[in-house]
Amino acid sequence: MSGLIKSSIARKVAMALSGLFLVFFLLQHFSINFTSIFSPDLFNELSHFMGTNPIVQFALQPVLIFGVVFHFVMGFILEIKNRNARAVKYAKYNGGANASWMSRNMILSGLVILAFLGLHFYDFWVPELVHKYVEAHPEDPTRYYHELQDKFISPVRTGLYIISFVFLALHLWHGFASSFQSVGFNNKFSVAATKFAKAFAIVIPLGFIIISIVLHLSKHSH
Template identity: 55%
Template sequence: MSKSKFTTIGRKILMALSGFFLMFFLLQHLTINMLSVVSPDMFNDVSQFMGTNPVVQFALQPVLIFAVFFHFIMGIVLELQNRRARSIKYAYSKPGTNSSWISRNMIITGLVVLAFLGLHFYDFWVHEMTVKYGGGDMSGLINPNDLDSGYRYHEELVAKFVDPVRVIIYVISFVLLSLHLMHGFQSSFQSMGVSKGKNFIKKFGNVFAIAVPALFVFIAIYHHLQH
């Protein structure tokens, strides 16, 4: 019987499950962000709801933060284990003949996405936490003393994308996220033991991996051009 709590396969299954959760979160995040293009008022209302709803703030948000940390820490742990499994490297190797660059370099695309998350958390999450829980302002208003000033979320979002450097960093990060998802989507299903409909999963995964980051990029560029 297995002595360790998690086998190597068990760890891969946990990577896949956290990956599924993060991909679902991406869809939810994208849906709300698309509202900022379609209807700023609706975007503001939903942002205020998400930012003040106790279930979202104190149940879902910690789960999300845990999933993000778990996914990248486990990813790094697995990478280090994998590197340890071959101390002497080949003098001459041609990995391109049997596998894609994307599948072999999930750690690189993953670390770029992680660095982006640092910037993204600094841009939005740290600011939100400071205003709400540091400053005690749960109103979500541009001017907390003026009930007619309107919600601040859309205005703050647009302001972030005035700087073209930030937009470029966002675009590059989403291209890397796209590459990460191209392998990650289908790989998650394989790790979970799904072998039926492999071709469909691969095709759907490619559509997901291109469409979702592309729409995030569209939103960033849209706000940059609209300001």
């Protein structure tokens, strides 16, 4: 870990790899959640599998949590190192001329996403742990859709999710594309990879926004 902190290249590679790992999880998470707007039964089935499979629960989930913590810790370290470097070279540095607003404010969007993850854990992960391990309810494979739907009754809560997904899009717009460069992906496919990353940064957060709105409206239509 000390080597990662001391080496600029190693920090950027570690940041990129952890980000790519989280992007893969984000796609998987979106794929399951998207089924909720057209097939509650399929969503229940997939959620039940993810919520009861021991490999997912006791192997993949801890790895995911570590990945989230690692990515944000490395992000703060990079931000501190970059700010110190800019302070030394301030006379020669014009951030607005050399980098986009988003690239210079990744820490801001990251903090919003971190706050959103706190809300998301409070809404879903903590109640799931309480349901299964504290209150020890018998497993109900049909409960997941209604529990998800209940989280979007409040227009305020739905609005917070939507704002968070907008910041996720901003974070991905720069972060996902730059991660390919950080891991040395500079070849004839790099242009296509960048276009894919930009499209991903729009489509996936927009998809999450649509899910939030549909769930909110569906609950109020009954």
